[in-house]
Amino acid sequence: MNPTSAPATAAETELNIPPRTPGRTRLGVMGGTFDPIHHGHLVAASEVATVFDLDEVVFVPTGEPWQKAGQDVSDAEDRYLMTVVATASNPRFTVSRVDIERHGPTYTIDTLRDLHTQRPEAELFFITGADAMAEILTWKGAEELWRLARFVGVTRPGHVLSAPVGSESVSLLNVPAMAISSTDCRARVAAGKPVWYLVPDGVVQYINKYGLYRGAATDRPPGHLAATPPAGSETTAPSPSAPTDPSENPRSDPRSTA
């Protein structure tokens, strides 16, 4: 045992959690395409932060998710802004632009190297759902990933969670089951169904305000720095207390079925 650290608790031993290193912060890294971010992502990050005693969780929206090539992925700035809106109320949650500002396909090995450069004092804990964990050996530089961070695989309904063969720094954690996917959220919006309570209120409002996932292209230029509201609409950030259309908020519209 490291003489400068406290003895491991039973939970730490069971989850293979390394003892805290004095002087080092514990930084969770929640990578994802977040198209859109939903409560499954937020619950997973929150639970890992609690169990692993993380000081902060940084959400990192992908730039070009190469394993989703061929899929219609929303503009990185929209995904980034929805992630900012969704995490704003939690003082331990932050959002990083490292992946969306790096050109080319997004590889986690680059994400972790960039974050290490920015935050050399931090121990990194990369959070993945069971589906992503099952694919991890196909990621670029998989054998080096274990040296850059501890990987925390979390349960996800419909997927089996297991540690990849040959991985040393992997922990597996049961988190509250949230049968939510971004794919389903997009499909619901396209079909005119509500996504209230699947995603944070501000994200519902962002989707409505900018017409995401409706199937029609928006009139905003690709790569815009901040989402430009359509002519005539308000310019303030989406606010849960200020829905753009009262009929889109089930709590103010008695006709709503949400």
Ligand SMILES: Nc1ncnc2c1ncn2[C@@H]1O[C@H](COP(=O)(O)OP(=O)(O)OP(=O)(O)O)[C@@H](O)[C@H]1O
């Ligand atoms: N409901 C959930 N419970 C636990 N983990 C989740 C859940 N949804 C996503 N994750 C994890 O969050 C990370 C980012 O996921 P991603 O942004 O691709 O969302 P998604 O819902 O899987 O999207 P899509 O349906 O578009 O593939 C991945 O590690 C994924 O496994």
Ligand SMILES: O=C(O)c1ccc[n+]([C@@H]2O[C@H](COP(=O)([O-])O)[C@@H](O)[C@H]2O)c1
């Ligand atoms: O490094 C890779 O090759 C790699 C391949 C696929 C996914 N990832 C990362 O896994 C995280 C979840 O990805 P996704 O596509 O499920 O949203 C995100 O941070 C991606 O950058 C990483």
